[in-house]
Amino acid sequence: MSGTNGAGLIRPSVQALKAYVPGEQPQGDGWIKLNTNENWFVSPSVLESVARAATHDLRRYPDPVCTGLRIRLSARYGVEASRIICGNGSDELLTLLIRAIAGEGDRIAFTEPSYSLYDVLTNIQNAASVAVPLGDQWQLPVGELVAVNAPLTFITTPHAPSGTAYPLTELEAITAGCTGVVVFDEAYVDFGGDTALSLLDRYPNVVVLRTMSKAFGLAGMRLGYAFGSEEVIDALYRIKDSYNVDHLTQVAGCAALDAWDEYARVNRDTALRRDWVASELQRRFGWKVWPSATNFILVEVENADASEIVSRLKRDQILVRYFARPRLDRSMRISVGSDAEMDRLLAALDRVMG
Ligand SMILES: Cc1ncc(COP(=O)(O)O)c(C=O)c1O
Incomplete structure (x- = not known):
């Protein structure tokens, strides 16, 4: 009887699934x-709203x-x-895109490495991941992605986890060459790099x-948003x-857009601090830091x-990200925090490196 040992209760693809692992959440202060x-x-104005x-x-x-947010x-x-x-976060929109576009066995293309949730969501849907390797300097494999011409392609731009910015000409070449839907995941574009928004009217x-x-x-x-053709956006609706976005989140989103200039100023400072930390890591420890258009x-x-x-670093209560994955296992990905946080990071690294 399948009911006694649990066999058969869960779809095989879900039983076999390697779930997404979010970054560690520290406990305590x-x-x-x-x-x-x-x-x-x-922004304090967001918190007040x-x-x-x-x-x-x-x-x-x-x-x-x-409505108000849109x-x-x-x-x-x-x-x-x-x-x-x-x-409910851009993660939900990734799920909706896959459910709307890719049936069982359909190909979903993305670069390797990229945001690892793409592969997990593809597997949940029983679709087929096509991971196309980036170049050795993290260049976009434009020709290869066009050759795959999957029904659905995800491009993280600027790229995560490398931080690499891609020119609009390359984003357009992929769009023009593919007949399927091409999603530009611009989670980090407010910090730098080209946006694909101008392609919306033509493709x-x-x-x-x-x-x-x-x-x-x-x-x-948890708030993300997608721009696309009426045909694709209507399918997602x-x-x-x-009620996928709760009321307080909608209020926060409106207030954040109203505080646009304040965020732009802060994010410009963050980008300057990013470049400063990168040069310090190179100078103090001789480490290679890839050019980044992100935070x-x-x-x-x-x-x-x-x-x-x-x-x-974790023993010093500092969390940075390590990926035990090919091409990334000699690296760490570090978010750019406040001035004080970056000072504490550098001091801790001085101690670790002796
Ligand atoms: C490339 C990329 N896309 C999407 C997301 C998810 O964003 P959200 O918090 O809106 O779900 C992340 C989060 O780390 C990301 O790095």
């Missing part, structure tokens, strides 16, 4: 968390289609509100994905949960064991 590329800053919205009205369901996004990015959908197969988790410091609220750096450690450094 005093930690410096540089392992998930969160922003060190949240959320506090004001936490009233008896929370008994009501939220706006199912994020009006603001439309004005900011010059894309009609009917071509925008908001999600119905383009989706641009953004998040408020990075540049707007709202990872804890039809399959999403009715993190990928640091290649030739003269020491990267995983050991990550463990030693």
Whole structure:
């Protein structure tokens, strides 16, 4: 009987699934968390708006289609509100895109390495991952991706975890060469690099994905949004949960967009600090830091064991990200925090490296 030992209760592809592993969440106080590329800053005006919205009205369901938020996004990015959908983090929109476009066995292409959730979501759907290797300097394999011409292609731009920016000409070449949907995951584009937004009017197969988790410091609220053709966006609306973005998150998103200039200033400073930390790591320890257009750096450690450094930092209550994956296992990915956090990181590394 299958009921007695659990066999047959769960789909085989889910039983075999290697689940996504999020960055470690520290318990207790005093930690410096540089392992998930969160922003060190949240605008006080956002916090005040959320506090004001936490009233008896929370008994009501939220706006199912994020009207106020989409009006603001439309004005900011010059894309009609009917071509925008908001999600419970951009992670939810990735799920919806896969469910809408890729059936069982369909190919989903992405670069290797890239955001490892793409592969996990593909496996959940029983679709087929096609991982196309990046060049040895993390260049986009434009020709190879076009040759695959998958029904769905994910491009992380700027790239994570390397931080590499890709020119619009390359993004357009992939879009023009593929007949399937091409999703540009621009989670980090507010810190630098080209956006593919200008392709939206010419290519119905383009989706641009953004998040408020990075540049707007709202990872804890869960808010992402996608821009695309009416055909693709309409499909996502039809399959999403009715109330996928809660009321306080919608309020926070509107307030964050209203604080645009403040965030732009802070994020420019973060980019300057990123470049300063990168030069310090090169100068003090001789490490290779890949050029980054994001709020993190990928640091290649030739003269020491990267995983050991990550463990030693953890003993000092500093979390950075280590990936035990090909091409990344000699590196650590470090989010750019506040001035004080970066000073503490550098001091800790001075101690670790003797
Ligand atoms: C490339 C990339 N895309 C998407 C996400 C997920 O963003 P969200 O917090 O909006 O789900 C992340 C988060 O780390 C990311 O690095």
